[in-house]
Amino acid sequence: MIIPKLALRNLLGAGLRTWLNVLVLSFSFVAIIWTQGLYKGMGDQAIHSMIDIEYGGGQYWHEKYDPYDPLALQDAHGKVPASLKKMIGNGQATPVLITQGVIYPSGRFQSVLLKGIDPSQTIISLPSGFIDVEGEELPALIGSRMAKSTGLKIGDMVTIRWRDAYGTFDARDAMIVHVMSTTVQSVDEGQIWIPLKKMQELTRMEDEATLIIVSKDAVNPPDIQGWEFKSLDVLLKNIRELVEVKTAGSSIIYVILLLLAMLGIFDTQVLSIFRRRKEIGTLMAMGLTRAKIIGLFTLEGAMHSVLAAIVAAVYGIPLLIYFAKKGWAMPQAVDSYGFAIGEKLFPTYSAGLVIGTTLLVLIVTTIVSFLPTRKIAKLKPTDALRGKLS
Amino acid sequence: MENTYLIKTKDLVKTYRMGGGYLIALNQVNLEFKEGEFAGLVGPSGSGKTTFLNIVGSLDSPSEGSAVVMGREVESLSHKEAAELRNRYIGFIFQTFNLLPVYTVFENVEFPLLLLGLNAAERKKKVMNALEWVQLADRAKSRPAQLSGGECQRVAIARAVVKVPSIILADEPTANLDAENSHNILRTMERLNQELRTTFVFATHDEKVIRYLRRKITLVDGKVAKDEIIEQQDIKGDNR
Ligand SMILES: Nc1ncnc2c1ncn2[C@@H]1O[C@H](COP(=O)(O)OP(=O)(O)OP(=O)(O)O)[C@@H](O)[C@H]1O
Ligand SMILES: [Mg+2]
Numbered sequence: 106m107i108i109p110k111l112a113l114r115n116l117l118g119a120g121l122r123t124w125l126n127v128l129v130l131s132f133s134f135v136a137i138i139w140t141q142g143l144y145k146g147m148g149d150q151a152i153h154s155m156i157d158i159e160y161g162g163g164q165y166w167h168e169k170y171d172p173y174d175p176l177a178l179q180d181a182h183g184k185v186p187a188s189l190k191k192m193i194g195n196g197q198a199t200p201v202l203i204t205q206g207v208i209y210p211s212g213r214f215q216s217v218l219l220k221g222i223d224p225s226q227t228i229i230s231l232p233s234g235f236i237d238v239e240g241e242e243l244p245a246l247i248g249s250r251m252a253k254s255t256g257l258k259i260g261d262m263v264t265i266r267w268r269d270a271y272g273t274f275d276a277r278d279a280m281i282v283h284v285m286s287t288t289v290q291s292v293d294e295g296q297i298w299i300p301l302k303k304m305q306e307l308t309r310m311e312d313e314a315t316l317i318i319v320s321k322d323a324v325n326p327p328d329i330q331g332w333e334f335k336s337l338d339v340l341l342k343n344i345r346e347l348v349e350v351k352t353a354g355s356s357i358i359y360v361i362l363l364l365l366a367m368l369g370i371f372d373t374q375v376l377s378i379f380r381r382r383k384e385i386g387t388l389m390a391m392g393l394t395r396a397k398i399i400g401l402f403t404l405e406g407a408m409h410s411v412l413a414a415i416v417a418a419v420y421g422i423p424l425l426i427y428f429a430k431k432g433w434a435m436p437q438a439v440d441s442y443g444f445a446i447g448e449k450l451f452p453t454y455s456a457g458l459v460i461g462t463t464l465l466v467l468i469v470t471t472i473v474s475f476l477p478t479r480k481i482a483k484l485k486p487t488d489a490l491r492g493k494l495s
Numbered sequence: 496m497e498n499t500y501l502i503k504t505k506d507l508v509k510t511y512r513m514g515g516g517y518l519i520a521l522n523q524v525n526l527e528f529k530e531g532e533f534a535g536l537v538g539p540s541g542s543g544k545t546t547f548l549n550i551v552g553s554l555d556s557p558s559e560g561s562a563v564v565m566g567r568e569v570e571s572l573s574h575k576e577a578a579e580l581r582n583r584y585i586g587f588i589f590q591t592f593n594l595l596p597v598y599t600v601f602e603n604v605e606f607p608l609l610l611l612g613l614n615a616a617e618r619k620k621k622v623m624n625a626l627e628w629v630q631l632a633d634r635a636k637s638r639p640a641q642l643s644g645g646e647c648q649r650v651a652i653a654r655a656v657v658k659v660p661s662i663i664l665a666d667e668p669t670a671n672l673d674a675e676n677s678h679n680i681l682r683t684m685e686r687l688n689q690e691l692r693t694t695f696v697f698a699t700h701d702e703k704v705i706r707y708l709r710r711k712i713t714l715v716d717g718k719v720a721k722d723e724i725i726e727q728q729d730i731k732g733d734n735r
Binding site: 111 | 549552575578583587593595597618733
């Protein structure tokens, strides 16, 4: 009972040194929570946009479809199953046909994914309405990244070549009717969206699809022969892992900051045990056991983290709330991170994050504070009183 | 307690390993101290005075022989039991005062009472009482750094007596003080000894201290060379 009181007295009595340690520790505190929150927000936002613009409420994949195997794409299509026709009719699902193609923007050669989608679909927020064009013209929708890498603009004509269902090459000129700006790269980079009906005609894949996107409010998608249902959990697995890796990666710097703080505390502990040998001897003479003295010194060190938590709360909470409200403007370069991020990021801080970080810092500080005190366990009272440290 | 001695040593030997051989700091010391004594160990430097106080104070253990303090054999006490013995029955006064620098005067004196688990009201009463004794009640809120050496030692005395221990062990308490301060604290200790019956054992070679002693034990090379009772004749006149 008296030990915490004494520890706090000693800690505050040490003045500037204590506050320096506390300040560094509080920085790492806030920084860790801030980055973790930022990445959590980033992940949430990315997942949200991917659901919104690409995945819907899950997808049926043709059994041969494998997004990582372009060669398999040739055979990854089949008649839209009858059992899904009703859902499609009700606006609860929409088919997408995908095939490998090549475009020749200003004479160059570039391979693309040709994607056919129903212009009137409302399942995903891809702006397919732009290719809802009457007439003979083949309208095409591309993303801003694609536009940048190919140099294509609205109104440009581009030659597209593909193999049809029977392996015969065919080609058509398409007109870029819209360039969409999206945070989701996987509907943008290297892709051309054209109306599904036209694509089915051109590729001679009447009524066929590669995948069928189900709406978010469709419940219990049925099992269908030849098609595999991919739930959102499956579809988002990769991106979730990616976010985790990024989060861990960018936390390294704050772990280093934390280590610095720990080094400071370790150092303070070693020094204070050395300088206060006589005090330790005096405490022993007054009847404090070694275990209690070790507890006292450990607690003194560990209390750095308590003070740091308080200090961090004082400036950290307003700061974190501010960013959670106002968002964090992302630099352009972040686009190359590989997942969808808006221009503004809204960090999300969970109670688990804050409590977890606090506990982590507390535990690490306690261990670091305890380690140097083991010297006390071997200290003889007479040596301590004479200012000796064996 | 079955005997009337607070401290009783029997053939007490303390040796230190030095290089190849041994250094004998205490050699067959047999001493007894009764309640209310005002005794001092004197003798040349290195004669074993501090070593004796350390063993009696259960800060150190004998190499041979035994030391019984408050009915407990010091050499057979565990670390925890020794701490308990010191906490309850023994007050220490050091040459270098050894106050805790970050604590106020009040907190320094309060410390042993915190260890004994007294409540705040009791602590306050006893601390202020002890500070009255050493005439430092008005400095309760000061820190050791703001006090003179004599004042520091008076705080240390207050800290030693606040729990009303049976024994106070004082190792060279006046070595860092001038004559006036030395007399001041010695008179304080003498008064405590007479009014509270606290047993004082000093280790000193300070003539000023020796003049206050009522029993003078001379150590030479770790042996008791002389053990004399000093009659308090002219001392009361206080022209020491
Ligand atoms: N920890 C130790 N290791 C080795 N030798 C020691 C130790 N402590 C004391 N001694 C030796 O034991 C002898 C007695 O020392 P002690 O400190 O008891 O003397 P003292 O009478 O108090 O001397 P002084 O008047 O100088 O304080 C000395 O020769 C000293 O060098
Ligand atoms: Mg000595």
